[in-house]
Amino acid sequence: MDLEHALIEVVGARHVLSDAELRAPYERDYTGRYRGQARLVIRPGDTAEVAEVVAACAAHDAAIVPQGGNTGLVGASVPRNHEVVISLRRLSEIGEVDSAVGQVAVGAGSTLAGLQDAARAAHLDAGLDFGARDSCTVGGVVACDAGGARALRHGTARAHVAGLEAVLADGSVISRLSGLTKDNAGYDLPALLVGSEGTLGIITRVRWRLVPAARSRVAVLVGLATASEAAELLATLRAQAPSLESCDFFLDDGLALVLEHQRRESPVRTRTPVYVLAECAAQSDPTDELAAALEAAGVEDALVADDTTSREGLWKLREGHTDAINAAGTPHKLDVGIPLDQLDRFLDAVPDVVRRAGGQRTILFGHLGDGNVHVNVLGAAPEDERIDDAVLELTLDSGGTISAEHGVGVEKARWLERARGTAEVAAMRALKDALDPDHLLNPGAVLPEEIRSASTSEG
Ligand code: FAD
Ligand code: 2HG
Ligand code: ZN
Numbered sequence: 001m002d003l004e005h006a007l008i009e010v011v012g013a014r015h016v017l018s019d020a021e022l023r024a025p026y027e028r029d030y031t032g033r034y035r036g037q038a039r040l041v042i043r044p045g046d047t048a049e050v051a052e053v054v055a056a057c058a059a060h061d062a063a064i065v066p067q068g069g070n071t072g073l074v075g076a077s078v079p080r081n082h083e084v085v086i087s088l089r090r091l092s093e094i095g096e097v098d099s100a101v102g103q104v105a106v107g108a109g110s111t112l113a114g115l116q117d118a119a120r121a122a123h124l125d126a127g128l129d130f131g132a133r134d135s136c137t138v139g140g141v142v143a144c145d146a147g148g149a150r151a152l153r154h155g156t157a158r159a160h161v162a163g164l165e166a167v168l169a170d171g172s173v174i175s176r177l178s179g180l181t182k183d184n185a186g187y188d189l190p191a192l193l194v195g196s197e198g199t200l201g202i203i204t205r206v207r208w209r210l211v212p213a214a215r216s217r218v219a220v221l222v223g224l225a226t227a228s229e230a231a232e233l234l235a236t237l238r239a240q241a242p243s244l245e246s247c248d249f250f251l252d253d254g255l256a257l258v259l260e261h262q263r264r265e266s267p268v269r270t271r272t273p274v275y276v277l278a279e280c281a282a283q284s285d286p287t288d289e290l291a292a293a294l295e296a297a298g299v300e301d302a303l304v305a306d307d308t309t310s311r312e313g314l315w316k317l318r319e320g321h322t323d324a325i326n327a328a329g330t331p332h333k334l335d336v337g338i339p340l341d342q343l344d345r346f347l348d349a350v351p352d353v354v355r356r357a358g359g360q361r362t363i364l365f366g367h368l369g370d371g372n373v374h375v376n377v378l379g380a381a382p383e384d385e386r387i388d389d390a391v392l393e394l395t396l397d398s399g400g401t402i403s404a405e406h407g408v409g410v411e412k413a414r415w416l417e418r419a420r421g422t423a424e425v426a427a428m429r430a431l432k433d434a435l436d437p438d439h440l441l442n443p444g445a446v447l448p449e450e451i452r453s454a455s456t457s458e459g
Contacts (some may be wrong), residue, residue, distance in 0.1 A: 002060075003039075003040070003056065003057070003060040003062055003084075003220070003436070004016060004018060004040060004257065006056045006059075007042055007056055007084075008055060008062070009038065010044070010049055010053055010056060011042060011043060011044050011045065011049050011053065012054040012253045013089075014045035015042065016040055016041075016042055016043075017041040017042075017043070018040050018041075021039050021086075023037075023038050023041050023438060023446065025070070026038060026041045026067060026070065026079075027068075027078055027079060027085075028078060028196065029070065029072065029073075029075055029077060029078045030070065030071050030073060030326070030327070031070070031073060031330060031333060032216045032330045032382075033329055033330050033331070033332065033333075033382040034075035034080075034410070034411075035078060036079040036080045036081065036082075036346050037079060037082055037085075038065070038079040038082070038083060038084065038085040038137060038378055039062060039082045039083060039084050040078075040084050040085070041060045041084075041085045041087060042084060042085070042086050042087065043087045043089070043090050044086065044090065044091070045090045045091070045135040045314045046091065046204075047077025047091070047167065047173060047204040047205065048176075049375060050086065050167045050202055050204050050436075051093070051167045051171045051172070051173050052171065053084075054086070054167050054168075054169065054170075054171045054202065055170070055171030056218075056344070057084050057151070057440060058169065058171060058438070058440060059111070061438065061441070062083070062084050062155070063081070063082075063083040063084070063085055063439070063440050063441075063442075063443050064084050064085075064086055064202075064440055064442065065077065065078065065079050065080075065084070065085050065086070065198065066085075066086050066088060066090065066139075066198040066352045066441070066442065067085050067086065067087050067140075067426070068087075068088050068089065068109065068110065068136065068137030068139045068140030068141075069107055069135040069136040069137045069139075070135075071132040071135050071136040071140070072134070072140060072144060072406070072409065073333050073335065073409075073413045074197075074333075074403075074405065074406050074407050074408065074410065074411040074412065075333075075370035075409045075410040076198065076407065076408075076409035076410050076411075076442060076445035076446075077140070077198075077199050078297065078380065080410065080444060081443075081444075083442075083443075084177075086103070086107075086202065087346070087395055088107075088108045088110040088137060088139050088202070088203075089137065090109055091107035091108045091109035091110075091139070091204055092107050092108050092109040092110045092111075092114070092137075092205050093106070093107045093110070094106045094107070094114055094115065094118045095121065096121070096442075097118060097121070097122035097124065097210070098369045099122055099123075099124070101179055101181070102120065102124060102147065102209065102210045102211070102212075103162050103179045103207055103209055103210060104118055104119065104122075104207075104208050105140050105177055105179075105205060105206070105207045105208075106118070106163055106205070106206055106208055107139075107204070107205055108138055108139025108140075108202075108204050108206060108358040109137050109138075109139060109417065110137065110138050110139060111133065111135065111136065111138075112126065112128065112129070112130075112132070112133040112134075112135060112136050112137070112138065112141055113132060113133040113156070114207060115131065115138055115403050116129065117309070117394060119213070120213060122210075122353060122377075123213050124210040124211065124212060124213050125153075125210060125212065125213040125214070125303070125392060126148075126208065126210060126211075126442075126450070127150060127153075127154035127159075127160060127209075127210065127211035128146070128148055128151070128157060128160060128174075129148050129149065129150050129157075129325065130139065130146065130147075130148030130149065130152065130319070131319035131320075131322060132346065132420065136206065137205075138204065138206050138441060139202075139203040139204070140163055140195055141191070141301055142157050142159045142164065142203055142206055143193070143194075143195070143196060143197050143198050143203055143332075143407075144157070144195065144197060144405070144407040145157050145158050145195035145405070145407070146369065146374065146405055146406075147243060147404065147405030148250050148365065148367070149245075149246035149247075149279070149367075150245055150246050151370055151405070152244070152246050152367065152369035152370060153161060153178060153245045153246070153281075154211055154245075155433065156194065156405060157194065158194045159190070159192055159209070160206070160208050160209045160210075161183075161194055161206060161209070162179045162204055162207040162208065162209040163176040163177050163178060163179055163190055163204075163206075163207035163210070164176060164190045164193060164206045164207065165177055165204050165205040166175070166189075166190075166201035166202060166203045166204060167201060167202045168191055168200075168201045168227070168435060168436075169201070169435060169436035169437075169438070169440050169441050173204075174189055174201070174273055175205075175313075176189070177188050177205060177207050177374055178207075179207045179363065182383070183187065190304055191203065192431070195360060195398060195405045195407065196410060196446070197442060197445050197446050198430070198441060198442040198445065199432060199436070199441050199442045199445050199446050199447070200432065200435050201435065201441070202435060202441070208339055209410075212283075212284055213228050214243075214245070214281035214283065215282070215283050215284070216281070216282055216284060216285045216286060216305065217245075217279060217281045217286075217306075217308075217321070218280050218285070218286055218287045218290055218305065218306045218311075219229055219277065219279040219280075219304075219305045219306075219311045219314050219315070220277070220278050220279075220290060220294065220302045220304050221267075221268065221275055221276070221302065221303040221305075221435060222275065222278070222294070222299050222301075222302045222303075223268060223270055223271070223272030223274070223275055223301070223316050224272055224274045224275070224276060224278045225272060225273055225274065225342050226274060227249075227274055227344040227348075228343075228344040229274070229342075230274050230368055231250055231340050231341075231343055231344070232275050232297065233297050233299065233370060234247050234276070234340070234368055235295055235421070236297035237278055237290075237293050237297070238297055238369075239293075239433070240289075240296055241286070241289050241290050241291035241292075241293040242289070243278055243280040243281055243282035243286040243289055243290070243371060244274070244278060244279075244280055244328055245279050245280060245281040245366045245368075246277075246278065246279045246369065247277075247278045247279075247367070248276070248277045248278075248318050248365070248366065248368055248369075248370035249274060249275060249276050249277070249366060249368040250274075250275050250277070250318055250321060250365035250366075250446050251275070251347075251363070251364055251365065252271055252272065252274075252275070252318070252362075253363065254274055254321055254363045254365050255268070255271075255317060256283075256322075257324045257325065257328065257363065258316075258317055258320040258321055258324045259317075259319065260324070260329075261323065261327050262316065262324070262404075262406070267303060267313065267314070267317075268303065269369065270301065276315075276368060276374060277314055277315070277317070277318050278290075282291060285306075285404065285438045287304075287306055288359050292302075293417040295405025306425070309369045309425055310455045318365065318380065321363065321365050321374070321376070325376050325378065326388065327379040328378055329379065330359075330378075330380075330382050331376045331377060331378055331389050332359070332376070332377040332380055332384075332388060333371050333374065333375070333376055333377075333406070333411075334374075334375040334377075334387075334388060334391045334392065334395070334402075335366075335370075335371075335373075335374055335375075335399040335404050335405060335406040335429070336373050336374075336375060336391070336392070336401060336402060336404055337370065337372050337394065337395075337398040337401060337403075337404035338373055338398050338399075338402050339371060339373045339398065339399050339400065340371050342398040342399060342400070343368075343438070344372070344373060346394065346395075346400070347364055347373070348371065348374055349394060350362055350364060350391065352395065353389055353391065353394050354390065354391065355375050356390065356436065357380075357386040357387045357389070357390035357391075358380055358384060358387060359377040359378070359379055359380045359387045360377075360378060360380070361377065361378040361379050362376070362392060363376040363377075363378070364376070367404075370404065370405075371400070371404075372404040372405060372448050373404075375391050377382060377391075387416075388411065388412070389415075392412065392415050392419075396418065396419065401419065402415050402416075402418075402419045407446075408445070408446045409445055410444050412444050413445065413446055413447060414448045416428075416447065416448070425447070428446075428447060432447055438439075458459075
């Protein structure tokens with residue numbers, strides 16, 4: 001039996017998409033920089049079906065790209081070479097919150113917003129949040145070890161994984177969903193799958209560790225002259241506002257682009273080169289604590305938002321960067337981490353470095369508290385890698401990391417050895433070879449490899 005018919009037997013004809021129009025949304029990434037053609041798109045409905053689909057693909061030597069919400073920004077969620085796309089979105093069930101241990105088991109296909117709603121209904125919180133919340137899936141979030149603004153306080157996705165269930169490359173299922181706080185029997189395979197970007201297994205269910213819900217929130221937008229002033233403000237907020245949950249930044253040209261895209265008047269009266277958006281969250285009103293910290297930092301003028309609408313209004317300026325940039329062109333996105341004492345120098349140097357590499361416009365923003373800079377470049381062809389190389393070179397020179405929270409994907413795979421060193425990459429390759437000896441799972445993502453010659457004879 002050919003692959004397509006074998007897969008129809010597993011998931012039903014409705015969930016095997018071979019028609020080009022139906023496949024299209026699964027074949028192009030969020031930015032438009034990465035696209036390819038899938039051999040088939042398969043939509044299994046539960047873990048058992050995922051296991052059977054993977055086993056059938058293995059039997060036909062068909063490479064696989066696992067996909068959640070397809071909001072990934074490093075090119076690894078879409079096919080490159082006629083792979084089978086396995087969409088996990090139908091695995092969207094959300095279990096009952098276990099309030100005693102503060103955990104909930106969720107299907108890999110449930111959205112981050114769905115997880116957040118379930119947590120809030122139980123007076124708890126997911127502890128993770130970012131702009132793609134309505135589309136990205138918990139499986140994708142864990143596969144990328146996503147971060148977002150609240151990682152400053154609650155850590156990245158890794159900190160929330162109390163266990164998971166996954167299908168390995170041979171179709172076998174591993175399941176650690178008990179949620180036991182103490183369970184160190186054997187190697188921590190779930191930890192290995194966090195951040196593996198679909199290259200070591202397909203996550204089907206996650207036991208998510210929740211955090212207490214804050215009863216009160218207040219956000220503040222502060223305009224500053226330089227990035228070093230921003231880093232100084234961060235240091236004071238950290239020391240004097242224990243309720244600090246996030247501390248992001250953006251620059252004035254990014255603000256202008258967002259305002260234009262959102263057709264919105266600037267809420268900021270005095271425009272400055274740098275803006276810090278910080279949010280405090282606590283059980284009781286953190287306004288006084290934040291005000292005292294701002295005073296200690298010498299901040300005289302700040303935009304304070306202490307109700308949901310105005311807070312969301314400020315965050316729209318920061319989170320709106322991705323869509324405003326997308327509307328202006330097809331960006332090159334480099335998500336890097338920079339030591340805070342190098343941040344000023346890095347932000348100053350990037351635009352020139354980009355210009356010399358052929359890029360026209362650089363927009364910089366990110367999560368200040370984590371030294372996480374999102375370098376977005378417009379005006380270069382999608383396949384032109386000189387810009388990526390120049391920015392990543394500068395990043396390593398600055399003592400930073402080539403991937404802070406989006407993952408390595410296919411975008412940065414050829415840089416992994418420079419960033420991690422030969423020994424570490426050899427150990428990663430040994431793990432890959434052990435768990436996926438035929439390199440069927442997301443080949444070319446994270447670890448660079450020869451493009452497989454795709455079998456087009458069937459399916
Ligand atoms: P996909 O895009 O579908 O896949 C991403 C990767 O995970 C691929 O390699 C894919 O193969 C793999 N994968 C997906 N599901 C599974 C699974 N079940 N098992 C194994 N592998 C799987 N990221 C941040 O970290 N912080 C942010 O602040 C942030 N903000 C964003 C804002 C916007 C507007 C957008 C578009 C993206 C943003 N991202 C951010 C990036 C992205 O949303 C995250 O990386 C997210 O975790 C991807 O989830 P997804 O379900 O869309 O995964
Ligand atoms: C964010 O922080 C996301 O908004 C997306 O990580 C960053 O678009 C980007 O480059
Ligand atoms: Zn981010």
